[in-house]
Amino acid sequence: MKKAVYYGIRDVRVEEVAEPEAGSGEIKVKIRYCGICGSDLHEYLHGPFPESPFGHEVCGEVVAVGQDVKGFAVGDHVATFVRDGYAEYLVAPQDRALKLPEDLPWERAAVLEPLAGAIYALERGNVKPTDTIFIAGAGPVGLLILLAVKVLGARTVYMTDLSKKRREMAERLGATATFDPAAVKMPPTIRELTGGRGIDVAVEAVGIEATLKDCLASTRHGGTVIVQGIFTDRALIHMLGFVTREITMIGANSANPVRSLEWMLTKGIRPEAIVTSTVSLDRIVEGGFEMLANHKDEEIKILVEP
Numbered sequence: 001m002k003k004a005v006y007y008g009i010r011d012v013r014v015e016e017v018a019e020p021e022a023g024s025g026e027i028k029v030k031i032r033y034c035g036i037c038g039s040d041l042h043e044y045l046h047g048p049f050p051e052s053p054f055g056h057e058v059c060g061e062v063v064a065v066g067q068d069v070k071g072f073a074v075g076d077h078v079a080t081f082v083r084d085g086y087a088e089y090l091v092a093p094q095d096r097a098l099k100l101p102e103d104l105p106w107e108r109a110a111v112l113e114p115l116a117g118a119i120y121a122l123e124r125g126n127v128k129p130t131d132t133i134f135i136a137g138a139g140p141v142g143l144l145i146l147l148a149v150k151v152l153g154a155r156t157v158y159m160t161d162l163s164k165k166r167r168e169m170a171e172r173l174g175a176t177a178t179f180d181p182a183a184v185k186m187p188p189t190i191r192e193l194t195g196g197r198g199i200d201v202a203v204e205a206v207g208i209e210a211t212l213k214d215c216l217a218s219t220r221h222g223g224t225v226i227v228q229g230i231f232t233d234r235a236l237i238h239m240l241g242f243v244t245r246e247i248t249m250i251g252a253n254s255a256n257p258v259r260s261l262e263w264m265l266t267k268g269i270r271p272e273a274i275v276t277s278t279v280s281l282d283r284i285v286e287g288g289f290e291m292l293a294n295h296k297d298e299e300i301k302i303l304v305e306p
């Protein structure tokens with residue numbers, strides 16, 4: 001079968017490899033889509049990620065089940081939460097897979113895992129429907145946070161992004177107002193918009209110092225900053241403001257797939273709205289990673305189709 005193998009920075013090659021076989025307690029999945037995650041792009045551009053989750057946003061159909069597998073059968077639609085999804089097939093332990101309804105569109109299933117990350121982050125930050133929200137970054141992470149807080153019932157969601165197209169997408173998906181952080185200073189803007197109070201919850205969804213600072217400085221006394229962006233460099237932050245305003249800062253990098261599916265089925269959330277392209281596995285480098293690296297204006301979430 002074909003598989004995209006990671007060799008190093010800007011060196012991913014599509015190769016012919018042996019098909020994996022399902023061992024005891026494992027299922028074998030014919031992959032329908034694998035979404036390109038920000039962490040994969042980070043790994044492609046900057047080097048290996050801790051416990052590399054390269055190619056983990058997978059949905060597909062079960063084609064074989066190993067011994068002692070319960071609750072999965074050949075033909076089931078599933079999402080899996082293991083790496084090596086840039087391939088035609090993968091195997092996953094049964095407890096790293098979630099069975100999906102057959103009528104769930106594949107494009108939606110493909111975004112189940114990143115949405116699960118957004119939901120997890122909001123749960124971890126104990127975000128309430130009455131909270132005012134500021135999201136720094138309208139990439140895949142920020143936009144999924146936006147969709148999730150809207151479903152949660154948030155009325156006021158401000159967002160920033162350098163890209164006009166991404167800001168427009170955020171507004172289409174329900175952001176109250178969006179700003180270009182190169183043109184507008186966010187902390188005073190947020191203070192003005194909130195009657196001097198500051199925002200209840202800020203979400204850092206980029207992974208750079210400037211957006212982390214915007215989040216910390218825009219948050220009210222006793223508010224929360226959720227950090228979900230993938231940082232390459234260290235960040236120098238103003239600790240005095242953090243301490244005196246008694247801010248809670250939380251890192252979030254896990255996912256709640258069960259809740260993600262539940263929200264798709266009961267709350268009408270449509271995370272596939274962030275998918276901008278689908279590319280064949282053969283073109284994963286030029287049509288996937290390089291597109292995301294060089295055309296942030298056009299591309300947000302790309303799905304790879306084996």
Ligand SMILES: [Zn+2]
Nearest residue numbers: 037038057114
């Ligand atoms: Zn991901």
